[in-house]
Amino acid sequence: MSIAPSIPHVIDRATCTALDAADPLAGYRDLFDLPDGVVYLDGNSLGALPRATAAHVQRVIAEEWGTGLIRSWNDAGWFTKPLDLGDRIAPLIGASAGEVVLGDSTSSSLFQVAVAAARLRPERRVIVSERGNFPTDLYVLESVQELLGGPGRPLERRLIDDDDPTLDDVLDGHVAVVVLTHVNYRTGRMYDMADVTRRVHEAGAIMVWDLCHSVGAVPVDLNGAGADFAIGCTYKYLNGGPGSPSFLWVAGRHQASAQPAITGWHGHARPFDFDVEYAPAPGITRFRVGTPQLLALAGLEASLDIWGGVDLEQLREKSLRLTELFISLVDSRLARWGVEVVTPRQSARRGSQVALRAGVADGYSVMQALIERGVIGDFRAPDLMRFGFTPLYVSHADAWDAVAALEDILTTETWREPRFARRGTVT
Numbered sequence: 001m002s003i004a005p006s007i008p009h010v011i012d013r014a015t016c017t018a019l020d021a022a023d024p025l026a027g028y029r030d031l032f033d034l035p036d037g038v039v040y041l042d043g044n045s046l047g048a049l050p051r052a053t054a055a056h057v058q059r060v061i062a063e064e065w066g067t068g069l070i071r072s073w074n075d076a077g078w079f080t081k082p083l084d085l086g087d088r089i090a091p092l093i094g095a096s097a098g099e100v101v102l103g104d105s106t107s108s109s110l111f112q113v114a115v116a117a118a119r120l121r122p123e124r125r126v127i128v129s130e131r132g133n134f135p136t137d138l139y140v141l142e143s144v145q146e147l148l149g150g151p152g153r154p155l156e157r158r159l160i161d162d163d164d165p166t167l168d169d170v171l172d173g174h175v176a177v178v179v180l181t182h183v184n185y186r187t188g189r190m191y192d193m194a195d196v197t198r199r200v201h202e203a204g205a206i207m208v209w210d211l212c213h214s215v216g217a218v219p220v221d222l223n224g225a226g227a228d229f230a231i232g233c234t235y236k237y238l239n240g241g242p243g244s245p246s247f248l249w250v251a252g253r254h255q256a257s258a259q260p261a262i263t264g265w266h267g268h269a270r271p272f273d274f275d276v277e278y279a280p281a282p283g284i285t286r287f288r289v290g291t292p293q294l295l296a297l298a299g300l301e302a303s304l305d306i307w308g309g310v311d312l313e314q315l316r317e318k319s320l321r322l323t324e325l326f327i328s329l330v331d332s333r334l335a336r337w338g339v340e341v342v343t344p345r346q347s348a349r350r351g352s353q354v355a356l357r358a359g360v361a362d363g364y365s366v367m368q369a370l371i372e373r374g375v376i377g378d379f380r381a382p383d384l385m386r387f388g389f390t391p392l393y394v395s396h397a398d399a400w401d402a403v404a405a406l407e408d409i410l411t412t413e414t415w416r417e418p419r420f421a422r423r424g425t426v427t
């Protein structure tokens with residue numbers, strides 16, 4: 001893995017604009033429709049709108065739906081769309097064609113694969129995950145434990161923590177499945193996928209990766225790591241749009257034996273025979289459930305056009321350069337307020353976001369004050385301000401401007417204004 005060219009020791013805004021001028025990915029920003037004056041550092045939650053998306057979705061609505069009507073299931077390739085788009089996501093995650101399919105929400109895709117994973121180890125009664133995982137993963141796993149454990153005796157759950165207990169502390173011959181998120185949603189800490197997968201396999205268990213904060217953010221090599229199952233969302237770094245469907249990946253070696261949780265008609269071997277009995281389709285198709293959300297898939301299709309030409313090594317280099325730049329600016333300009341970088345400083349352990357604790361200030365209010373100025377990040381309870389660095393449209397000057405805005409808000413104590421403490425439903 002190449003490491004980001006280091007950030008010069010003394011940084012000013014001109015240094016940042018010079019880095020932008022030399023940036024091989026700078027041209028991608030023009031493919032996005034970002035409002036003027038906005039520094040968008042929340043692509044790790046909802047990606048920006050590609051310029052081509054509106055026209056493409058409009059065409060699908062007007063031509064494929066409006067004119068084609070029901071004929072579009074065949075003529076416009078609607079029926080195979082989840083598989084076709086899955087094949088286009090595959091190179092971004094180190095998967096092969098025929099291993100990825102688009103599903104429903106990430107939560108439901110996790111249910112779909114976690115049940116299949118646990119069924120591959122029927123004699124084992126433990127599911128491992130991590131306390132700091134995105135909560136929906138833990139909630140979904142609770143129901144997998146109930147469902148597969150039998151009446152009154154759910155499968156056991158073991159949760160690892162950063163240092164205690166560790167993965168090695170909980171792995172033994174009883175563990176059926178390990179479900180971990182590759183890049184942590186709060187801290188941006190990244191696991192070594194190959195190393196973790198190897199240890200899980202040594203214990204005889206099945207490895208499921210959540211790639212929500214990895215796909216389109218860092219290079220991923222599922223087959224290289226020998227992983228078993230993965231899921232991820234497409235509305236963050238892939239820019240598929242709000243509510244664009246999740247994807248799920250099943251390693252080729254499991255596809256003939258894996259039994260998904262939900263056996264819907266789109267996963268049937270012959271859906272248009274309308275048989276009374278379920279017969280699983282071969283390959284990844286059996287993980288399909290029902291009618292795909294074609295308008296949401298149209299948004300994703302437009303954004304995937306951008307990804308065809310992206311060099312993932314350049315993407316990683318830029319991501320590391322941006323996060324390194326942001327961290328060094330925070331260190332040099334915000335330390336006097338006790339602002340603390342929570343994200344790992346070691347580049348191999350960092351995804352494409354930086355989380356800060358606000359020190360003497362209230363992080364939620366600081367974030368609201370930033371958003372009012374057009375610097376958009378978000379806040380994760382209890383105390384983390386998150387800043388996502390999407391290499392396709394975030395510039396080095398953006399990182400500079402964000403820290404300058406933070407410094408001003410802390411200096412003037414604008415964050416203390418009562419309106420910034422008001423909580424919205426979504427933080």
Ligand SMILES: Cc1ncc(COP(=O)(O)O)c(C=O)c1O
Pocket residue numbers: 105106107108134136137181185210212213233246
């Ligand atoms: C790591 C992770 N997993 C799962 C989800 C939830 O996904 P969905 O709402 O698509 O079910 C998120 C959402 O941000 C996430 O960050």
